[in-house]
Amino acid sequence: MERTSYRLADIVARFGGRVQGDAETTVIQVGALDSAQAGHLAFLASGKYRAQLTATRAAAIILGEADAGATVLPRIVCDNPYAYFAKVSAFLNPAAQLSPGIHPSAAIGEGTHIHPTAHIGPHVVIGAGTRIGARCAIMAGCSIGADVTIGEEARLYPRVVVYHDCALGNRLIAHSGAVIGADGFGMAMDEGRWLKIPQIGRVVIGDDVEIGANTTIDRGALDDTVIEDGVKLDNQIQVAHNVRIGAHTAIAGCVGIAGSTTIGRYCRIGGSAGILGHLSIADHVEISSFTLVGKSIREAGSYTGIFPFSANEEWRKNAAHLRHLDELADKVKMLQQEVEILKGKNR
């Protein structure tokens, strides 16, 4: 593909900031400092990567005011270099446009409302009564149930499944293998057998949400499962029934969130973390990777519960004591008492 080149002057005219050095310098693509090639525009998001400035082959750099003097290369100085880079990269790398229309192999139910600007790929199935908004791309092999609503400009990559009745917002991005609206895990024990509890809630997803590959979001048992605006979910996350995730919260891969838990806004949850059910997590909470949250968190802040790894033999020796920690604490208490007595005798 022939790429268009842009002058730094063009870029600051569009995105703000100021050029230091030759504003006629042209760039065709973004790159990382350490692997950028000729014609690439790299970025310095943090002072700790300053050392990479000397060896970079980038044509120009996006950086902050504090680092403006750290290179002689042509540069764009701005307030938030990483966000600036995101904007430039989105401009240089727009998502592929897919042609409007319905592929002849798609199976479309009765009474659907598919906007004429939407792209419906091969082997897509769309259930009766479903509405697909303008400029949506529903790619190969997606299966959308009956009576689903999808807003405008949503992109569903190949083989996404959406069950019946779910409501998805504008500009949703859902990656391949995501399953939205499958039954929550609800059942009652009755004389030695599990009875299934029908899951009659929906999944309701706000605007500007991204859902990673093979992530699953279950429909609510009675009420809805809700993903608010701007939530970003990585791959292989499991969101159980009746969970609510607050706006602009970002969750890394492999996290599991049990049923009926409410997570606040602007939270950040590390990979493979877990959150038990029926809890409430405040806004602006950060949870470390691999941490299980077993009770509600009422205050913003960072929370962690990780067993530190070590060489196997060392771990074995140390971990053995964990099963006897209560005894160890008792021994220390006893020693304290005994030493107090001895101190009395020796006074």
Next chain:
Amino acid sequence: MERTSYRLADIVARFGGRVQGDAETTVIQVGALDSAQAGHLAFLASGKYRAQLTATRAAAIILGEADAGATVLPRIVCDNPYAYFAKVSAFLNPAAQLSPGIHPSAAIGEGTHIHPTAHIGPHVVIGAGTRIGARCAIMAGCSIGADVTIGEEARLYPRVVVYHDCALGNRLIAHSGAVIGADGFGMAMDEGRWLKIPQIGRVVIGDDVEIGANTTIDRGALDDTVIEDGVKLDNQIQVAHNVRIGAHTAIAGCVGIAGSTTIGRYCRIGGSAGILGHLSIADHVEISSFTLVGKSIREAGSYTGIFPFSANEEWRKNAAHLRHLDELADKVKMLQQEVEILKGKNR
């Protein structure tokens, strides 16, 4: 959809229990105590939610004998309110019936036996020699390998994959993205390269099993992987080759079970737990979320191994000592000896 309404009298006639209050009260749907609307039948499964009875807008309540006097609303008094609710909900919310017949876009192999009452959706693929029982629903885009057997009334949601030779029981529910019968992870190291070990066992699944979205169950290496009757698996569970899961065991999301492990009947395994390979877990064992089971469990009971989370700085201080727990225990032992000596001198 126009919903039918039922009198409480109709419901107890069908499901047992007794009405207290106006038996002519009608309900059209089930609901949760705190979000029920007019015409909803809510339930009180545990006395700890009694406080919600005062504010509920439900038309009537299902509850147990002990709570029969806790509300003046019309109510159904029964032995197991949650199971009762499950039955009523299933009655009011039957699974959507799919029309019998094979969609013209489905690709059907030679020598298949597909019951005429079965529904085969668009873009389904069914391999040669496969048998599909009466009233099954194999939904859009499922791929069923050759020589598979599926019992009666199974529901495979869109994009389930079943590999060749597997045998699935009656009333199986498999949610989207489930993969049944992929190769187990078996290989032998030979002169610096891994040799693949053909996985020639099957997956054999009993009756009344439910399998969550994106859950994977590998075929056996030599013998079969077996899921017994009534097992309930949530989303994103990984069941490795030659595992056996006992009847009526329920496993929450994101659990991983390594190869050749046998799990008993009526076990309950919490989300994101793990079980190592070649172990044996007794009947009626409960395993907490996020717990790794590293050795066999011979006795029924509850087992846990969770690192408790805390504020990040606090965790950091405490966790640092884990790498030196063995030394700490040694110090305590030494102190005990020294204190004994001192006590002797001070006697």
Next chain:
Amino acid sequence: MERTSYRLADIVARFGGRVQGDAETTVIQVGALDSAQAGHLAFLASGKYRAQLTATRAAAIILGEADAGATVLPRIVCDNPYAYFAKVSAFLNPAAQLSPGIHPSAAIGEGTHIHPTAHIGPHVVIGAGTRIGARCAIMAGCSIGADVTIGEEARLYPRVVVYHDCALGNRLIAHSGAVIGADGFGMAMDEGRWLKIPQIGRVVIGDDVEIGANTTIDRGALDDTVIEDGVKLDNQIQVAHNVRIGAHTAIAGCVGIAGSTTIGRYCRIGGSAGILGHLSIADHVEISSFTLVGKSIREAGSYTGIFPFSANEEWRKNAAHLRHLDELADKVKMLQQEVEILKGKNR
């Protein structure tokens, strides 16, 4: 299926080793010692299973020199019994051959190069410009993006998704639900909203790689995500953007690897382990199941960080002290000082 039978003499002629006992003994299939049937060839990979030799119904055994005298059954004596078994099993159980050609329901983009010996199954979608090598099998419902390259003899099981531009090597096996090349999880916070960072790198996969069911491998942000030759990935693994996995490393199910981490060659990573981002793991490192690796590992060896499980009440008592381990360590230090003083006084 009619199976061919082979004499032990035929097998050693093909794969080496020597027969002890009757070389005319015929076998038709491989089996496990404890479940082998008549006509099965079993193997003894480790002396600890010797006891199973007495009861086995196998026709013959593959074993090592050290165990050659441990049975009177006809046997093949060789250097590496497990690898030998793998070879014999692969010979007796070749992967099903799929007929060359493109199924009429497949949707093939413009400018593709699909080798005439390749099998393209029903409902497959192949994007423009993509190249598929000789003897590949792209099974039902796979979706391959534009400008992808796939080497020779690759097997993609039903419903694998490969995004645009990725490059996959020879003899790749990818199981159902695997997603290769979805966007990495990259975004920048800008005035209270997340901006998506286009993921413009690829996934590049070497030769002889196997990828398990529902495993996800994200494309690189700027540079590529790389899986080197001979890597074996089990099910439900998440590989984030810009990870590099060294040749012949084997990773068990449910592992999560965060962005930009480099893993060495010949590593073995246990199930449900996690590795944080931007780390470097040396060659020949073993990581235990359920262990989070939170910093780089520079030396070969085994590493572990598992919280040992116990009966729930016992765990509760012990775990309570973890939140006060720092205080406990302080108390011990204090006691040591006090005891020293007392010892001085009692000298």
